[in-house]
Amino acid sequence: MIRIGIDAMGGDYAPKEQVEGAMLAIERLTDIEINLYGDPVKIDTYLKKNERIHVIDAPYVIDMGEKNPIKAIKDHPESSMAKALSSLRTHENDVVISSGATQALIAGAHILVRRMPGFKRTAIAPVIPSISGKETILLDAGANLEIRPEHMLQQAYFAVVYAREVLGRPNPSVGLINIGTEEGKGRDIDKEVFVLFKETDLFDFVGNVEPKMVLDPPCDILISDGFTANIVMKTMEGTAKGMGTILKQELTRTFFGKIGALLAKKRLQAFKTAMSPEEVGGALIYGLYRPVIKAQGASKAYGFYNAIRQGALIVRNEVFPKVEAFLAQNRGVEDGE
C-alpha cells in the first residue's frame, strides 16, 4: 500500500475539498491508503467512513499570509502541515500533499523532511502548459537564486526521471533558458551549464531555448537558476493576466465577441491559473528525503485527486529511489565530496 499524507487544513476550501478529493482517490486507486491531518470534527462533516482513510488530530492551521514561515513551522509542530511533513521522516507516509502557504511548506519541508543524501539544492518544479497540450517542467521556480552548474545538473537529472516515470516521456529532453540560441550566449553561469550539459550522457540536451518559445518549447524540461525561472513564471502570469484583460475589453465591445468571450472564458481562466506561480498546481519539491507536493491553494476535490494520483505515481514508479541510486553512484565524482 502507498501511504499518502494530506494536510487537510491548508488552502482556500479546507477541509471540504481535501476530504472529497481523498474519497475520490480511494475509490479509483486501489493501492493507496490516505492519512488526513487536521481537525477531526471538521473533517468528519465531509468524510464517508472508509477503512483506507485515517484521520490524525492536528487542528492548528498555519496562516496563508504567514510573514515568518520558519517560526510558524517551528512554533507549531502540532499544525496539520508540520505533522504531515514530519510523518515522512518517521515513514508513516510515502508522500505528503499540501495546499497550504507555499513559503511555510518549503520552510517546513527543509526543517522537517530535509534533503535527499547527496542532493545539493532542492528545487521547485511547476509544470506549465504548452500549445501542444504536453506539459513542460520549469526549473527552478524560486528555491535557489545563486547556484552552481553541478547543482543544476542534479536538478535536471531529477526532472528527467520525473518526466520519464510520471509524465510518461520515454526520452525526456532538457533546454537551458537563455537570451539566444547559439552556444556562448548568456552569463558565465549559462555558458558553464551549456558545456556541462552538452557533455553529459545523462539526458538529451537541446541547447539554449529563448523564452519566446516558453509555450512551444523544443524540450520536456526548461531549466535556469531560481531567479531567472521565477522571473519567467511571473512574466508568463503577468502577460496572461494582462492579455486576458485587454482581450476581454476588446471582445466585449461587440455582440459576437461577447458570446465568443463567454465561451472562451473557462479555458482562459484555466490557462491563467496554470501560469500563476502562487498556484503552482501539483508542483513537486525536488531533492527532499521524500516527496512533498504543493497543490494549488484554490484546488477543488478533483485537483486533490490529481495531486494524490501524481503522488502515488511518484512512489509507485520509484522516482526518489532512482534519483537516490544515481546520487549514491555518482557521489564523490561530481562535487568532490
Added chain:
Amino acid sequence: MIRIGIDAMGGDYAPKEQVEGAMLAIERLTDIEINLYGDPVKIDTYLKKNERIHVIDAPYVIDMGEKNPIKAIKDHPESSMAKALSSLRTHENDVVISSGATQALIAGAHILVRRMPGFKRTAIAPVIPSISGKETILLDAGANLEIRPEHMLQQAYFAVVYAREVLGRPNPSVGLINIGTEEGKGRDIDKEVFVLFKETDLFDFVGNVEPKMVLDPPCDILISDGFTANIVMKTMEGTAKGMGTILKQELTRTFFGKIGALLAKKRLQAFKTAMSPEEVGGALIYGLYRPVIKAQGASKAYGFYNAIRQGALIVRNEVFPKVEAFLAQNRGVEDGE
C-alpha cells in the same frame, strides 16, 4: 531646423515605406529636415520632391540576417546604415532612424557614433504596452549582461529624462524588476540597486516590482540587467504568441467565437507585435553621443512617421543635452573618474 537622418534601405519594405513616412513627417512637422540614405534611383520612385528632403547616395544594404554585424559595418562604410550613423559624429544630422538589422545597428552605433562622455553602459530601451494604455519603458533589453548598480542608476536617470520630455510624464517613477516586492529580495545586484535607488533623489523609486505586474506596473520605467530584462521581453513575446494560438483554437471552435476572434484579430496582432523583441518599435539606444532609434523591421509609412516624430521630440526637448549636463555635473562623484 532639426535634421533627421533615415537609413532608407533597412527593414522589410525599404525604401517605399521610409520615403512615404518621410513625406508624411515633412508635411506635419515644420521644424525638420530629412536626409534619406540609400539608392537614389529606388528612392526617387516614391519621393515627391521637397526642398526639406535630401537624398544621399548610399545604395549598399546591410543584410538583415548578418552573422557578423561588426565586420559588416566596418567593411561597408558606404552602406546606408553606416553612412547614416557616421553623420551624427560629423553633425550632419541630429538623430538617426533605422529599421535595419538590430545587431548591426547596435554594433554600428558603438563603432560610428560612440558613447556620450561619462555614460558607462549603453542600453536598449523598448517601450512596452500596458493595460492602462500608458507605455512602460523597459531597461535594458539586451546590451549589458553583467552590470554595476551605478551604471543602472545612469540608465534609469536617462529613462526618467526621456519619460518626462518625450512621453510627457511630469514625475516619472522607476521600479526594479524582482522576484518579490519586499526590500532584500533577489540577488546581490538587486539588493545593491535597491539601496542605491532608495537613497537617490534623482527620481521617484517605487521599489521592487514583480513581473506579474509587467502589463500593469506601478511605475513608468521597469529596470533590470540586460539578461533579466531580455528574458522578461522574450517571455512576454512567447506568452502572447502562445496564448494567441490557444485562444484562436478555442475561439474558432464556435460560430460566435469565430466572429469575435475576427473582430479582435487586429488588436491581438498589434499587441503581439508590440511585445516582440525583434520588433522593438522605436526603441531608443540610451547613452550614445547622439540619438539612434531602432524602428520596427516591418514598419510602414505611419511607423516611420512616428519614429521621426519621436526623434524630433528627443532633439527639440533636449533629452541628450540634459543627460549630458547631469553626467558632467556628477562626473568623478559617482564612479571615481
